[in-house]
Amino acid sequence: MTTKKSSVAKEKLLAAASDVFGEKGFRDATVAEICRRAGANIAAVNYHFGNKEALYRETWRQSFAESILAHPQDGGIPPNAPAEQRLRGQITTLMRRVADPENREFVISQMELINPTGLLEEVMKSALIPLREKTLAVVRELLGPEVDEQHVMHCEICILSMCLHPMLIQRIRQRTKKAGAPLLIHDLDAFADHIVLFALAGVQAVRDQRCKKTGSPS
Amino acid sequence: MTTKKSSVAKEKLLAAASDVFGEKGFRDATVAEICRRAGANIAAVNYHFGNKEALYRETWRQSFAESILAHPQDGGIPPNAPAEQRLRGQITTLMRRVADPENREFVISQMELINPTGLLEEVMKSALIPLREKTLAVVRELLGPEVDEQHVMHCEICILSMCLHPMLIQRIRQRTKKAGAPLLIHDLDAFADHIVLFALAGVQAVRDQRCKKTGSPS
């Protein structure tokens, strides 16, 4: 098919752009370096993508799509499994996805979070909200009907934070080759287990507290 | 008084620099804009601070110092209070500090984390490590002697993540004036309580699990 013409050069540019954007962010990355790493001409970015901004969007779109494909959302846990198990599946999947060295989209989205270019606003929202909805649903189930939506959101953001923030720090330490510094996370699965344990205990505590307040048995 | 002369212009520059660096990061911020916001000449930064990098360091240093003064480290909890209470004090203090609208140092350090300039490396390390040591100590105490250092670190990073990451998202939402979007955190104290609850439950769960494994009673 001719629509999928997209030359190999374009792919190389996207790969190089992932690397450079992931390392330096949108503005610190230069078109010249991306082209150089891709073995392409200085004009290649504008030729293939129109301008730097369009390349940035396309880079994120591709990284995100690849990441989704590589890490099926529920970690292989069937939807009828107990909620605890499904939460474990989601946490483990998320962490593996974020820890994947191929993953550029995580770093890019964190950069976009703290230093927004405004270029990915829409695309990020539409991509991330569905993911969070899944976790919200499981947490809501675990908390039971007595607990209000505010607490659901609090629990969810806490769980998400425990998954993302440590991995961010981890990636940065790896990047800066701090051989001397002891790695925070030696065993990813062990740390994932730790988060699951932490999360389930936390959720349970929230549930207990709410029930106590409302006087109804857990 | 014999303290630094530090003209009013210098202070204005630092204030403007806090804002601009906090909004755009080191590289996206321009000296011209900082000077314009400070009502100063384009050469004022170089006159007062030597160059942009030195201004950046000085901005962080001042923001950090002010923040420390405004938010005493232990939140007024005496050191001989029970560990649970001291943890609560630390979490509450950290969150208030981070939520403080005057606080620029939080955003700057998060930017530095994900997109490092290398300019604050030393100063950040020396400033942040002592803070984390305090939390590590409390967590270590809560976990008891049976639990190894790896778990102490895991718990600490999880607690820290629950404090920082949600606040980061919160700040960004406020900044981009998403009036439509429901704020994640309406009541800071309530959310702090939530984290404390979550954290204590998580730590307890880790302790229980370790004790079970080693066969010793909790």
Add this chain to the structure above:
Amino acid sequence: MTTKKSSVAKEKLLAAASDVFGEKGFRDATVAEICRRAGANIAAVNYHFGNKEALYRETWRQSFAESILAHPQDGGIPPNAPAEQRLRGQITTLMRRVADPENREFVISQMELINPTGLLEEVMKSALIPLREKTLAVVRELLGPEVDEQHVMHCEICILSMCLHPMLIQRIRQRTKKAGAPLLIHDLDAFADHIVLFALAGVQAVRDQRCKKTGSPS
């Protein structure tokens, strides 16, 4: 041909740079003026040469190479000719080379001598030492085995000085268009003959004096 592509614009820049560096020296010359004289964009220097320093080095390198090609080192005197004749050849060649209006390298090297940028240090040393060695060899031969190396160096530097310093003054007078001032040197060949006469007489006098002192016949 497979040689450097070296666009015409690059050549124009080098030509303009020769002129401007030769007139004003490294620091007083501005990239803007060089580009303007070359009919090029303000960014052309950085595009073609990287920066001002590299352009300066390249300018000197090219000027020196052209000058060497245009003025064969021994002035066509065969190496087995009498020493007097070889010295005459060297002096004449040097003066013609220095007097050549196309020669920029002479002025640049004199500027570098008195107000060094440190940019040409190595390349000048490696370029000039071999030239001086030739003259030292002839002078050593003329002085005979009785005369020590110190006198050889003294004679050589005196001869060199007589060649260079008057030409320097001459060039400057021409540059500043002192139509009124009588030119120092009307006839280059006559002045070269004068230096040869002066030099040979001086060398002979040194030789005689040394022989007298040591008591050995000349």
Add this chain to the structure above:
Amino acid sequence: MTTKKSSVAKEKLLAAASDVFGEKGFRDATVAEICRRAGANIAAVNYHFGNKEALYRETWRQSFAESILAHPQDGGIPPNAPAEQRLRGQITTLMRRVADPENREFVISQMELINPTGLLEEVMKSALIPLREKTLAVVRELLGPEVDEQHVMHCEICILSMCLHPMLIQRIRQRTKKAGAPLLIHDLDAFADHIVLFALAGVQAVRDQRCKKTGSPS
């Protein structure tokens, strides 16, 4: 007397200006550095001298005046001494003056020669021409009435060149602290003797040649 008020600060500025202008030339020297070295305020130059250019002129004027005082023009040789001896006196004096570490005027004038600012044009001409006239007179006497003015000038410029150019190189080598490089001139008096020998022999050769051509006995 109140006219000689010229504060000590002004003297310090002139001393610092001598050093800095002598090291870096007019443009590379900065007012800030001169003031710093003089222990003066940044505005001191403009306050005491009006602007940088006026300071430059005043610096040269003072250096020249001091140099003239320190090195009486004829080296103590009485005007009725034989011409050879007077030439020796002039050469020796000139070299001692130029070699004087306190002498800044020599380097400044050489810089002005090759990279003119146009600021000292008049003052240099009026200062240097009388000096050269003295030498021209002695050379004219030595060459005898048969020799035309062109040869007088040639001899004079050759003698001057032998005095100045080697000393220039010497000063530069000393400045750049080339401890490794063997100094060209170890013994100033020996080198001055060498130049005198060289010069007298050269002048005699020129005289002989002219007389031979015109057929008249020397």
Add this chain to the structure above:
DNA sequence: AATGAATGAGCCTTCATTCAT
């Protein structure tokens, strides 16, 4: 289809000079 030479806007920085004190 693809290149690379060329552009111009904008950035950080330097520095002689000014001005209020």
Add this chain to the structure above:
DNA sequence: GATGAATGAAGGCTCATTCAT
């Protein structure tokens, strides 16, 4: 008389983008 804070013009350099081939 003397200071030092402040200025504005100008310099070198970067970089996304364009254009002729």
